[in-house]
Each structure stands twice: as C-alpha cells, then as structure tokens.
Amino acid sequence: MKMQAKLIFISMAIFLLVVIVAAAVKNPAAACNEKAFRQFLSAYEAKAVPLSREVALAAFQASISGKDDDFNRSADLQIQLNKITADPGEFARLKAFKTGGQIREPLLKRQLDIIYDSYLENQIPIAQMEAMVTLQAQIEQKFNTFRAQVDGKTQTDNDIEQVLRTSSDSLLLEKAWKASKEIGRLVAPDILKLVTLRNAAARQLGFADFRHMQLKLGEQDPQTIESLFDELDVLTRDGFSDAKKAIDGFLAARCGLDAGQLMPWHYQNRYFQEAPVIYPVDLDVYYKDKNLVPIAGSYFKGLNLPIDDVIARSDLFEKPGKYQHAFSSDIDRSGDARVLCSVKPDSYWMNTLLHEFGHSAYSKFNDPQLPWTLRDAAHAFTTEAIANLLGRFASSPAWLRDMSLISADEARRIAVPSRDALRLQQMVFSRWAQVMFRFEKSMYEDPGQDLNRRWWELVEKYQLLKMPAGRNEPDWAAKIHIALYPCYYHNYLLGELLASQLLYHIAGRVLQADEVENQSFVGRPEVGRYLVNSVFKPGMRWPWNEMIERATGEKLTAKYYARQFIGGK
Numbered sequence: 413m414k415m416q417a418k419l420i421f422i423s424m425a426i427f428l429l430v431v432i433v434a435a436a437v438k439n440p441a442a443a444c445n446e447k448a449f450r451q452f453l454s455a456y457e458a459k460a461v462p463l464s465r466e467v468a469l470a471a472f473q474a475s476i477s478g479k480d481d482d483f484n485r486s487a488d489l490q491i492q493l494n495k496i497t498a499d500p501g502e503f504a505r506l507k508a509f510k511t512g513g514q515i516r517e518p519l520l521k522r523q524l525d526i527i528y529d530s531y532l533e534n535q536i537p538i539a540q541m542e543a544m545v546t547l548q549a550q551i552e553q554k555f556n557t558f559r560a561q562v563d564g565k566t567q568t569d570n571d572i573e574q575v576l577r578t579s580s581d582s583l584l585l586e587k588a589w590k591a592s593k594e595i596g597r598l599v600a601p602d603i604l605k606l607v608t609l610r611n612a613a614a615r616q617l618g619f620a621d622f623r624h625m626q627l628k629l630g631e632q633d634p635q636t637i638e639s640l641f642d643e644l645d646v647l648t649r650d651g652f653s654d655a656k657k658a659i660d661g662f663l664a665a666r667c668g669l670d671a672g673q674l675m676p677w678h679y680q681n682r683y684f685q686e687a688p689v690i691y692p693v694d695l696d697v698y699y700k701d702k703n704l705v706p707i708a709g710s711y712f713k714g715l716n717l718p719i720d721d722v723i724a725r726s727d728l729f730e731k732p733g734k735y736q737h738a739f740s741s742d743i744d745r746s747g748d749a750r751v752l753c754s755v756k757p758d759s760y761w762m763n764t765l766l767h768e769f770g771h772s773a774y775s776k777f778n779d780p781q782l783p784w785t786l787r788d789a790a791h792a793f794t795t796e797a798i799a800n801l802l803g804r805f806a807s808s809p810a811w812l813r814d815m816s817l818i819s820a821d822e823a824r825r826i827a828v829p830s831r832d833a834l835r836l837q838q839m840v841f842s843r844w845a846q847v848m849f850r851f852e853k854s855m856y857e858d859p860g861q862d863l864n865r866r867w868w869e870l871v872e873k874y875q876l877l878k879m880p881a882g883r884n885e886p887d888w889a890a891k892i893h894i895a896l897y898p899c900y901y902h903n904y905l906l907g908e909l910l911a912s913q914l915l916y917h918i919a920g921r922v923l924q925a926d927e928v929e930n931q932s933f934v935g936r937p938e939v940g941r942y943l944v945n946s947v948f949k950p951g952m953r954w955p956w957n958e959m960i961e962r963a964t965g966e967k968l969t970a971k972y973y974a975r976q977f978i979g980g981k
C-alpha cells in the first residue's frame with residue numbers, strides 16, 4: 413500500500429513535471445495566439461477598469477476642493493494605475509503578441525496596439541515615474557491655489573481677465589498682466605526638473621525626446637504635424653499681419669497711445685490667445701442676465717444628445733481653492749461624464765460650456781459594445797474638434813437667433829461684425845498656437861537654452877507682440893499647459909481644422925444646406941445622430957485619420973478651416 417502509494421506519488425510527480433515542462437516549452441507559442449491575448453485582456457481589464465474610474469473620481473474631487481489630502485490621494489491612485497502598465501513581464505508578453513503576428517482579428521489587434529503603447533510609455537523605473545507624478549501634482553496644486561495680487565488685493569483668473577478685457581488704464585493693465593505672470597516664477601524650476609525627467613524617460617524608451625514620444629504614442633508623426641503648422645503659418649501670415657494692424661489701431665485709440673507704445677497687456681487677455689474686441693458687437697450683453705447651464709442643456713437635447721445626467725454630476729460654478737480651468741472628465745467610459753468649470757454669464761463661458769459638454773457627449777454616447785480599451789475618443793484632438801464645433805456657436809448670430817436669445821433683426825444687424833470677429837479670433841488663436849507648438853518643440857530639444865528669451869522670440873515672431881524692455885521672466889511657465897498638458901497644445905489647432913471639416917460636411921451632406929454660415933444645428937437631431945454614428949461610436953476602433961476619412965470622405969485637411977476663416981478656396 414505504502415509502496416504503491418509512493419510509486420503513484422512518483423509517477424504523479426513525473427507526470428506533473430512533464431506537464432509543467434511541456435507547458436513551459438509550449439508557452440511562448442501558446443502565449444501568442446488570440447485566445448491567450450483574450451485572457452491577457454481580461455486580466456488587464458480586471459485591474460485597469462475599476463482603478464481608472466477611481467483615478468478619475470479622485471482627480472475630479474481634488475480639482476473641486478484644492479485640498480492637500482485630495483491631491484495626495486489622487487496622485488497615489490494615479491501612480492497605482494501607472495504601475496499596471498509598468499509591469500515589465502506583461503510588457504514582454506505584449507511584445508511577443510505583437511511580434512508573433514497571430515493577433516489578426518481587427519478589434520483584438522487594435523487593442524493590442526493601443527495597450528502596447530500605454531505599457532511602452534511606462535517602461536521606466538518606478539522611482540523615476542513616481543518622481544514625475546509627484547512633481548506634476550505639486551505644480552498642479554500651485555496653479556490651483558495661486559491667486560494674483562494686484563495692489564494688495566487677491567484676484568482670481570476671472571478677475572484678471574475682466575480687468576484686461578475692460579480697462580483702458582495702461583498702468584492697471586500692466587500691473588494685472590504682470591501679477592498674472594508671477595505663477596511662472598513659482599513653478600518654473602519644477603517644470604525644468606520635470607522636462608529633464610520626461611526627456612530622460614523618453615530616451616530610455618528609444619525616442620529622440622519626450623515630445624517625439626508623446627506625438628508618436630498618439631499616432632502622430634512629428635514631421636507631418638510640423639508641416640501642417642508650416643502650412644498654416646504661410647496661410648495666416650499676411651492676413652494676421654493686416655489684422656494685427658487693425659487691432660493695434662483700435663487699441664491705441666482706446667488707450668490713448670501711439671500704436672508703437674502698445675505692450676502685451678493691452679491685448680485684452682493674458683496671452684493674446686483670443687482676439688481683442690475690435691468690432692462693434694458685444695456678445696456678452698446677450699448672456700448677462702441668463703442662466704447658461706439650462707441653455708446648453710436644451711441645445712444638446714435638440715441635437716438628440718441629452719446631457720441632463722452630465723449636468724447633474726458636474727461642478728459648474730466658482731469656489732475657493734477650486735481649479736480655475738474648465739475640463740470634462742470621462743469617469744468610466746460607461747456614460748458617467750462630468751464637467752468642471754466656473755461659469756459666469758458671458759459669451760466666454762457660453763462657449764466653454766458648449767465646448768466642455770461637447771467633450772462629455774463624445775464620452776457619454778460611446779459604443780457600449782466596443783471593448784473598454786477602444787471606448788475613447790479616436791484622438792485627443794478629435795474630441796477637441798467636437799468641443800470647438802459646438803463651442804463656436806456661442807458667438808454665432810444664427811445660433812443666438814435659433815436659441816431665441818436674440819431677434820432675427822438683431823441677428824442680421826450683427827452678422828457681419830460677428831463673422832469678422834470669429835475670423836479674427838481664429839487668426840489670433842492660430843498664431844498663438846504656433847508659439848506654443850514651436851516653444852515646446854524647442855524646449856524639449858534643448859531645455860538648457862535661455863527659455864525666457866526663446867519664448868519672447870517666438871511671441872514676437874508669430875504674434876507680432878513687443879517684449880517689455882528688459883523683461884527676463886519665465887513667462888512661458890505661467891501657461892499651465894506647458895507643465896501639465898505637455899505637447900498637447902497643437903491638438904487644439906488640429907481640433908479647429910477638424911471642426912471646420914465637420915461643419916462643412918454636416919452642412920452639405922447631413923443637412924443638405926448650400927451654405928455654412930447660417931448653420932446652428934438648433935433642433936436638428938440628425939446632426940446628433942450623425943455625430944454619434946460616425947464619430948462618437950467608432951471610438952478608437954480605427955486610427956484617427958481613418959475615422960475622419962470614413963466620417964467626412966477625406967483625411968484631415970486645412971482646406972475647410974482656410975475656407976471658413978481665411979477666405980481661401
């Protein structure tokens with residue numbers, strides 16, 4: 413009995429050993445087929461799906477409260493999430509799946525490509541990754557809690573913008589502008605550390621620098637994007653130079669100066685990223701007694717994109733300590749999208765609300781049948797395009813009329829100046845985007861250069877502004893995107909290009925209209941249906957340019973942007 417038992421035990425052990433060895437030998441092959449990848453996916457989703465939701469909720473909460481505890485919790489969760497995709501063993505498996513060539517089913521292959529890239533990004537030592545996340549969280553908190561001081565008085569960003577927009581007192585404008593730049597000095601040393609860390613990480617992963625990595629991981633070829641920016645530079649250069657003369661003439665008269673005396677604080681916002689109001693149309697008067705939130709809600713309902721649930725979960729008004737920029741967060745890719753902003757009754761915030769709810773709609777009306785990994789915007793800039801497409805309507809006379817905010821007569825009266833203002837806005841914004849794009853390129857290529865000077869060289873070249881005499885401050889660091897949304901800004905301009913491309917396609921093909929200027933999409937559910945089916949639901953199923961081609965019949969092009977705003981053909 414004993415002997416027999418022992419024999420059985422030995423043969424069992426041998427059998428097991430054989431099985432284990434066979435499995436070990438068979439494993440590399442077995443690990444590369446679709447069945448094995450599906451198993452990998454479910455294990456990955458079991459970790460990533462719930463944790464992503466927690467991260468999004470914690471970040472949203474921290475942005476509302478501005479409290480240390482909330483920020484620490486948010487940063488800790490983010491580190492945990494990054495750790496999932498930092499696992500070198502799993503990354504090796506993904507590599508094997510990729511090189512094995514056995515993952516052919518299109519949705520599986522697409523998920524593999526996307527998950528591979530998100531692991532690749534995190535194949536850097538944990539300590540280094542934690543240092544970056546922590547540094548980033550510290551900078552974020554400094555931005556959140558910074559309030560400019562003007563003559564001993566605490567000013568919110570809204571206050572500063574209000575002064576810059578409305579005052580013609582050069583001394584006050586200068587003080588407000590300079591006070592708003594103080595944040596740059598507070599965060600610049602941390603940003604430089606972060607840039608060095610980011611570059612080191614990217615080089616370890618085989619990229620030229622962090623910016624190359626960011627673009628390539630977003631399926632954007634740096635050379636293609638640069639060519640597009642060069643093309644837009646040429647398209648806008650002369651028009652902008654003329655527009656700038658008109659702006660200068662107007663502002664000089666307004667402030668009682670010669671055009672040659674105009675300084676950056678005379679241009680009505682902190683960065684000259686928006687056009688000064690030089691045409692006789694004041695959109696703010698149409699919004700000043702209005703509750704903007706229900707206006708946005710009813711507009712989206714008319715598009716057959718109801719967002720009452722999004723509004724209910726959002727945090728929309730100013731609070732002490734609260735993050736002052738607006739964003740939409742897709743909490744769970746299962747319909748929970750929410751917006752954070754600080755609404756005031758004016759045209760800027762009407763634009764922002766339509767913009768952010770545009771993002772939310774893209775998130776909410778996704779395809780629940782798609783795998784979780786693919787249930788996201790095709791690219792960051794494709795969701796910016798939807799946001800811009802809808803946000804622009806806040807300054808459209810046709811939209812104001814169709815929303816019953818102004819009369820048909822008033823719409824006619826302001827049609828021409830509104831169109832001129834919108835064109836000026838796009839021209840000014842596209843020049844500013846050139847500065848951001850080229851500064852980031854330059855900074856990641858050579859962070860050791862004199863960045864304060866580089867910034868002003870670009871501002872002078874592309875925005876035609878004059879550097880204040882002797883100024884040597886990190887004004888670049890005051891722009892929050894440089895630190896916290898790195899190498900992302902160019903996507904806003906790509907988003908504008910796509911917004912115009914979608915507008916022309918929807919007007920012509922979906923609504924069968926023969927012009928675009930009078931389109932508002934008010935009460936047009938077919939527009940929402942088109943967006944859901946052609947843009948939102950595809951998610952990341954295809955690379956972004958393929959989605960755009962399927963949705964509009966053409967790849968991304970500057971043609972419609974030029975036609976709409978520069979008067980090209």
Ligand SMILES: [Zn+2]
Nearest residue numbers: 767771796799
């Ligand atoms: Zn946006």
